[in-house]
Amino acid sequence: MKDLVNSIELGVSQRKGERVTRPKVWLKNEFVRVGLAEYLCTYVMMVFGLGSVAQVVTGQGEFGQYISINLGFALGVTMGVHVGGKVSGAHMNAAVSITMCTFGRLAWKMLPVYIFAQLLGSFLAAGTIYAVYYEAIHDYCGGNLTVTGDRATAGIFATYPAPYLSLPAGFFDQVFGTAMLLMCLMALSDQKNKPAAAGSEPVAVGLLVLLIGISLGSNSGYAINPNRDIAPRVFTAIAGWGADVFRSGNGWWWVPLVAPPIGGILGAGMYRALVELHHPPVYEQGEGLLEELKELKEETDHKNNCENACV
Numbered sequence: 001m002k003d004l005v006n007s008i009e010l011g012v013s014q015r016k017g018e019r020v021t022r023p024k025v026w027l028k029n030e031f032v033r034v035g036l037a038e039y040l041c042t043y044v045m046m047v048f049g050l051g052s053v054a055q056v057v058t059g060q061g062e063f064g065q066y067i068s069i070n071l072g073f074a075l076g077v078t079m080g081v082h083v084g085g086k087v088s089g090a091h092m093n094a095a096v097s098i099t100m101c102t103f104g105r106l107a108w109k110m111l112p113v114y115i116f117a118q119l120l121g122s123f124l125a126a127g128t129i130y131a132v133y134y135e136a137i138h139d140y141c142g143g144n145l146t147v148t149g150d151r152a153t154a155g156i157f158a159t160y161p162a163p164y165l166s167l168p169a170g171f172f173d174q175v176f177g178t179a180m181l182l183m184c185l186m187a188l189s190d191q192k193n194k195p196a197a198a199g200s201e202p203v204a205v206g207l208l209v210l211l212i213g214i215s216l217g218s219n220s221g222y223a224i225n226p227n228r229d230i231a232p233r234v235f236t237a238i239a240g241w242g243a244d245v246f247r248s249g250n251g252w253w254w255v256p257l258v259a260p261p262i263g264g265i266l267g268a269g270m271y272r273a274l275v276e277l278h279h280p281p282v283y284e285q286g287e288g289l290l291e292e293l294k295e296l297k298e299e300t301d302h303k304n305n306c307e308n309a310c311v
Helices: 002-015 030-058 066-084 094-102 108-132 134-141 167-188 201-216 226-241 244-274 282-310
Strands: none
Touching: 030 066, 030 108, 030 134, 030 226, 066 201, 094 108, 094 167, 094 226, 094 244, 108 134, 108 226, 167 201, 167 244, 226 244
16 A cells, blocks of 8 residues: 555656656666566576475475476466566566567567576576585485486486487477467467456466476476576586586487477467467457347346336
8 A cells, every 4th residue: 555655646746747766776778677587587487496396306205296396387487477577578488489589479689688588597596406405415316416317416407308208209298398388378368369367377377387297297397498408407517417417318408409499389370370360350359249238238128128017
């Protein structure tokens, strides 16, 4: 209520011509504002997501299970959308940004800003979680940082394929998972269909990520995001896990980097081709609504006439 009163007083003083003091730091550059927001929302999402993995792995099942990781990333995405949604759109995913540019919903000149911000947010989030869980990680693995084996810990930060998964199958897994992500994101934002209710967008996107995790996550950890995977992977290579993070899984590292943008464009393109392009023009929708209102009025008039006749 206090904030509301202050905003009203601010508006009144502006109308009266009084001098209003603004904060000394006032970022007007769009690239800077968008970049900072995208960095912060990506950082928030990754801290909660990677933190949930670290807790499950180092806790050896005492502090959560696979569903905890799904919930951690889903709620992390929800919080990330709250942090940067109105400024940058809170993509937090290079596949989303590339897809938005492809379909004209984001200027190509903004793409480097988004990708750099996402990489920075993911890298620093990996460093943060390593610092927070440093002692837990080293206690769990005995100080031997490995990518594979019973006490492997590299999977806390980046995704790795299941032992049975081939590279072609893993590539398809990532293409399909990201296609479903972008197809549903397009639907949630389609104002001519059934979009997420105003204000519920963060929860809707979080639930979508949760759904993908519990249905398509077991093959390779559902990266469905190039920056979510490559930045923490580079961090682990620097922090002590070494070059094995790039050799493991038959050189798996490039799959989460290349497949998600392809899947994103395919998924969004499918929604656009099968649904969005076939919406009736606005005037036709208006005519349909007008007809419904006329029918409702006729029913109401008929009911009133009947009630009057009975009286």
